[in-house]
Amino acid sequence: AQTVTQSQPEMSVQEAETVTLSCTYDTSESDYYLFWYKQPPSRQMILVIRQEAYKQQNATENRFSVNFQKAAKSFSLKISDSQLGDAAMYFCAYRSAISSYKLIFGSGTRLLVRP
Amino acid sequence: EAQVTQNPRYLITVTGKKLTVTCSQNMNHEYMSWYRQDPGLGLRQIYYSMNVEVTDKGDVPEGYKVSRKEKRNFPLILESPSPNQTSLYFCASSPLIWTGAGEQYFGPGTRLTVT
Numbered sequence: 001a002q003t004v005t006q007s008q009p010e011m012s013v014q015e016a017e018t019v020t021l022s023c024t025y026d027t028s029e030s031d032y033y034l035f036w037y038k039q040p041p042s043r044q045m046i047l048v049i050r051q052e053a054y055k056q057q058n059a060t061e062n063r064f065s066v067n068f069q070k071a072a073k074s075f076s077l078k079i080s081d082s083q084l085g086d087a088a089m090y091f092c093a094y095r096s097a098i099s100s101y102k103l104i105f106g107s108g109t110r111l112l113v114r115p
Numbered sequence: 116e117a118q119v120t121q122n123p124r125y126l127i128t129v130t131g132k133k134l135t136v137t138c139s140q141n142m143n144h145e146y147m148s149w150y151r152q153d154p155g156l157g158l159r160q161i162y163y164s165m166n167v168e169v170t171d172k173g174d175v176p177e178g179y180k181v182s183r184k185e186k187r188n189f190p191l192i193l194e195s196p197s198p199n200q201t202s203l204y205f206c207a208s209s210p211l212i213w214t215g216a217g218e219q220y221f222g223p224g225t226r227l228t229v230t
Contacts, residue, residue: 004157045205045221091157101146101165101209102173103219105157 002027004094006106013082014114020067021077021109023092031097034068034075039089039108048090051075053097079111087113117142121206121222128196129230136191136225138206145211147189148219151175152203161204164189165211196229203227 003026013019025034036048051059051068059066063080079086092106119140128134140147148163150173160173164183178200180192189208193200206222 006157009155043203043224043226045207045224047218050218093158101211101219102148102160102163103150103158103207105150105159107155107157 002029002032002094002096002104004092004104004106006092006109008109009107010110010112012112012114013079013086015082015084017082018078018080019082019111021079021090021092021111023075023077023106025073025075025092025094025104027073027094027096029096029098033095033097034066035093035095035103036064036066036075036077037091037093037105038086039091040085041088045091049077082113084113084115087111117220119206119208119220119222121204121225123225124223125226127228127230130197131195134193134196134227136193136204136206136227138189138191138222139187140189140206140208140220141187142208142210142220143186144208144220145186146209146219147183148173148207148209149179149181149189149191150205150207152205152224158205161191193227196227198229201227201229 032053034051038046049061067076089108094104145166149161150158152158162181164170204225207219209219
């Protein structure tokens, strides 16, 4: 069975600085998708960025980028120029490309942004 | 506007009193799913449906029922709620396409408290 691990329950970053959130996963599949979701205090789940495992190029969305290391099964999220609005819970998630639509989530990392 | 709606958004109930949380999507998605979110555990899948009249258990189905009589609706039923079902619940939907990282669209969440 696939698992997703986020080992940082909480992270803190100074406004305008850069922070990296860690995520590792375990799977025997070769084709899958990885996601980072943001959950602000409103509780809404917001997709931040996605990565297809067959793509070697790391995904980027404005200030958000990932470092995808397939062999190491690592998928970290880098937030550049952190803003107060980035303060939220961040979840890493895995989805198979061949066997299931289920999203498998990590336990989450709470990001605090200091003004 | 494409969206997933859930009702109610907040619910406080007592042990044993049957309740239903409704979920509706207007995107003609085949796949729908229920997740529960608990501190330190992330989101876990309760039930899912691949299409009308096709439902199956997720990872934590005990104490829950679902039905899919119409494509747009996927209600979650707690026939005899217990305090351990106090949680934040999310409904999600997605088109059934294996190619491309089909995004799952999440509802706004339902905060359930069982006393």
